[in-house]
Amino acid sequence: MTIATGSYKITWEKLPDDFLLPNDPADNIDQPALAAALTDSLEQAGRLQENVLVSTNYGVCATLDGKIVVKAPDWMYVPQIVVSQDEIRRSYTPQLQGEIPAIVMEFLSETEGSEYSIKPTYPPGKWFFYEQVLQVPQYAIFDLQQGVLEVYQLNNSGRYDLQPPNAENHYKIEALNLFLGVWQGTKNNRTGYWLRWWDENGQMLQWGIELVEQERQRAEQERQRAEALIAQLRAAGIEPNV
Numbered sequence: 001m002t003i004a005t006g007s008y009k010i011t012w013e014k015l016p017d018d019f020l021l022p023n024d025p026a027d028n029i030d031q032p033a034l035a036a037a038l039t040d041s042l043e044q045a046g047r048l049q050e051n052v053l054v055s056t057n058y059g060v061c062a063t064l065d066g067k068i069v070v071k072a073p074d075w076m077y078v079p080q081i082v083v084s085q086d087e088i089r090r091s092y093t094p095q096l097q098g099e100i101p102a103i104v105m106e107f108l109s110e111t112e113g114s115e116y117s118i119k120p121t122y123p124p125g126k127w128f129f130y131e132q133v134l135q136v137p138q139y140a141i142f143d144l145q146q147g148v149l150e151v152y153q154l155n156n157s158g159r160y161d162l163q164p165p166n167a168e169n170h171y172k173i174e175a176l177n178l179f180l181g182v183w184q185g186t187k188n189n190r191t192g193y194w195l196r197w198w199d200e201n202g203q204m205l206q207w208g209i210e211l212v213e214q215e216r217q218r219a220e221q222e223r224q225r226a227e228a229l230i231a232q233l234r235a236a237g238i239e240p241n242v
Helices: 031-044 126-134 208-235
Strands: 002-005 008-011 053-055 060-064 067-071 075-078 103-107 138-143 148-154 160-162 171-173 178-187 190-198
Touching: 031 075, 031 103, 031 190, 031 208, 060 126, 067 126, 103 126, 126 138, 148 171, 148 178
Parallel strands: 103 138
Antiparallel strands: 002 008, 008 060, 053 075, 060 067, 075 103, 138 148, 148 160, 171 178, 178 190
16 A cells, blocks of 8 residues: 655555664653553453554554654554454554554653654654654653643644643543543552543543452451451350351
């Protein structure tokens, strides 16, 4: 498949097996934890089907005028892939291997402004690549130090508009039918700002560790109720059969 945008002819081609992918480390030690937490709550809520692709710092490819471009969003959601997971182990090529990502996220890095780069010349900037090449419907940029989230939505002219939040300061993510927002707290010894999901009823999707803690508390409450009942029976002269 070939399309044209700006000064580029875009083709969707499988990445050659011998193509050397960039191996850039995360700019911040917190970035992998933030991305993993986003996926964790979706998994716990049963929101990730077999043909969905969710990735962290994973290469998305397009070929521009015969030259391969690879960008690795900090987090990405693809509603449907048409190949096996094994076939996209190294990278993902939209249109060839599945749908265009419905949303990509970038966590602000040490490189000032790279997430906002509209550089059109090869290699293009991230913003230009997501907006003009991939045409990703929603692009989120998160400042994890300040707790500031921006969500941009592709308009009918193929440009990103800043999306307004709802009354709870959450942003509707259409493909997931969920809302994305900022939450402050602690997980796995990290205290700070996190991105969390909320459903259409305003309920926050829980992480696995939170569900485990809820079950522990439920079991403890049941134990305490049982002990209280036993004590009441014994006070009444009845020896319970336990």
